[in-house]
Amino acid sequence: MCEDWESVQLGELVERSFSGPSPTCEERNIQSEHEWGVLKTTSVTWSGWNEMAHKVLPENHWDQGELEVKAGDIIVTKAGPRHRVGVVAYVDKTIPQLIVSGKMIGLRVKSDICLPDVLAGLLSTRAPQKHLDHRTTGMAESQVNFANSALLQTSIRIPPKEEQEVISSIGRHLDTQIQKTEALISKLEKVKEGLLNDLLTRGIDEKGQLRPSPEQAPELYKESPLGLIPKEWQYGQLKDFGQLISGQHIPGELSNRDGRGVPYFTGPADFYSGETVISSYTEFPQAMCSMGDLLVTVKGSGCGKTAIASTDACISRQLMAFVFTEAEKGFWRAFFSLHENMINKIAEGGAIPGISRQQLLHIPVACPKAEHEFIAISKTIAEHERRRSSEARQLKKLTKQKSGLMDDLLTGRVRVTPLLDQAQATTPA
Template identity: 45%
Template sequence: MSERTTWEACTVRDVIERHFCGPSPDCEERQIFAPEEWGVLKTTAITWAGWNDAAHKVLPKAFWEQSQIEVHEGDVLVTKAGPRHRVGVVCHVPSTRSRLVVSGKMIGLRPKTEVVDARFLAGFLGTKEPQKYIHDRTTGMAESQVNFANEVLLDAPLRLPPVHEQHLIARVLDTLDTAIRETEALIGKLKVVKQGLLHDLLTRGIDANGQLRPPQSEAPQLYKESPLGWIPREWDVQSLDKITATPICYGIVQVLDYVSSGVPVLAIRDLLGDYATGIHRTASSIDLAYPRSRVKPGDVLLSIKGTIGRIGMVPPHFLGNISRDIALIRPTSGIRSQFLAQMLRSPIGQTIIKQAQVGTTRAEISIAPLRKLEIAFPDVKEQVRTEEILESADIRLEEEQAKLNKLKSQKIGLMNDLLTGRVRVTPAVAQTEA
């Protein structure tokens, strides 16, 4: 194919030098570390977020030295077997370590670089029409295990712009990818910083001037010994049942059928949500049998079965009940709900909560030992100062997360426009995006 000025219809087969699949033998669950070892990729090496060459296992020696299926920089990889949502996932390989081969659950494509930009090819195969083409031709007895033949991918239709335009499109998308990766990295750092800040706030606290107290090793006079270790002298230690306005309890044992006009009942899955959509509702008669576990705004909720230790807080204007998988903790006036939730959600709080955990095959938290768990806390004014600092950290995280969501939405929109030719890219546009 020579350089053109218009878009041209073709297939994947037309634009690649070759395709390749590999073995799927039993492997040690470790990465390669010796220079002579070879590894086989896991399907998790291929994600919509990009390429991850760390997701691999060391191959048995009998499968080494298979250079014909080794992944190279510039290849395009596509998953071909697994759960429905993990089949047809595409990524471009910008760089890679040597001696990694594809498995039988994926296809490697080596593009003809004079015809197609590998980044464009990977992006195009991830758009709606090629994905539908692939998924319409998968087979399998269940959605948890489907696959497609190599020929399906090779015969998938493409529409290619001239190579120079492909390069421009790839440059625009690369710019967005870079911004996304940088924002994700910043969010990761902010989370680490917040965890460190949270630890300091919950072990050292803040003095009246709004400053973190120095560590106990530097200012021992500011601390006292307690059942929980060294804590600031102004702090107190109490068991949970001494700082709750009502007895800690679990919720409705049997919620039964959904009743559209019934009483909302929170489950573990709702503790991370907005308490507004998807909430189960049960009959008023069942709710009336469990007055002890009716929630009020400001109540702290703790998952006690299955997913142990998930913390939620009932928001304003929400009234309802909880399931048996959740414990209701209603703080007294001396403990602020937000402070208690932050404490229990922290690594320190999670360690304390595990003391009340029983069972091995199906872990749960018993109410009696939960009531006896001890926590350390400052006076209300210091609790407020702690909340304000953590709220500032949360706001910064939310701002960066909103920025990340916007960048991802922009990328999806640009991919749909640029990779399908709906919007043509020019050098001037590419320079603007960069």
């Protein structure tokens, strides 16, 4: 199969390869036309290239044009945890004055022989990845590396140039669809933040519409310690509107992962996309939440993160559970989502900051009095979330389709020669 594909070493396909320094840097992006930056390994992912994952270089490392990344280059990670070594990204565009670090290799491709985006895809297939994995060494799996020569000696089977052109065109078309979907999801996320702010400060009137702003209709609002709130709303503290359940410590030896006992939520590690996943169990349950309760992280670096309990479960002292009526749940979930940063900031402590029960209970809030307004707000949020979730599913589907199709094309399991034959047949003599 694919007798017309040529087998060569990677080194024969590149004009030059280059690795840079890894100095101590400020943890910020470059901010002027004079500064230079060095790429982090997180700029190179299987999801694509991210030029903003960089940090500013010390001035004595500026002006290293021979290490600067250009559009059309390929970058391969060569040092780090094993699962992050050998990751390949094609640089379709980039800001100027970014250089590769010592943990990666930049490749400038002989594009007259092989198209860079196609070569990046070929390097991502199983055989080249297996070659690199076998030549990756280290004292521990958390810190391994391979030599530049190991990469350049990788055997690559490349299709004829005209076939590369078609594969590249297909890849660009799929990338365009993925980028459009990503842009729409990003837009929906920004819209959601504004929507939540409007719903939690203006609410929904008896006609089912977002109330006009205080500037547009001041007569619809009243003064409160939080500022202007709708006249139909009430002001108080969180303790006035729901019940709080504090989690309790269970020693590690009293929990298990084999299903013995009741589900046990240990912390934000059990949160996934706003819901909970069960990873632990205990036969010695103490503080219990119920399915549907709102869980909030109150210890650790991620205080304020929330999720809805997927089942009745025991909760650790990293968590607290809020119990609201079913009609109110969507409102309060939105409240915590919008104020996550505020809650995180009031956390106190050193290496393991935390929020006390009293701190949470005394957070000032304004909310509707009428159940029908709680329901209307929850419904509006849910409709927006369904749209975002639908686009997220579409993005996952497109990404999976691209991965499968490109792997078929780049390994020769599916040939594009019928497309080439059809194009040649329709080209005027």
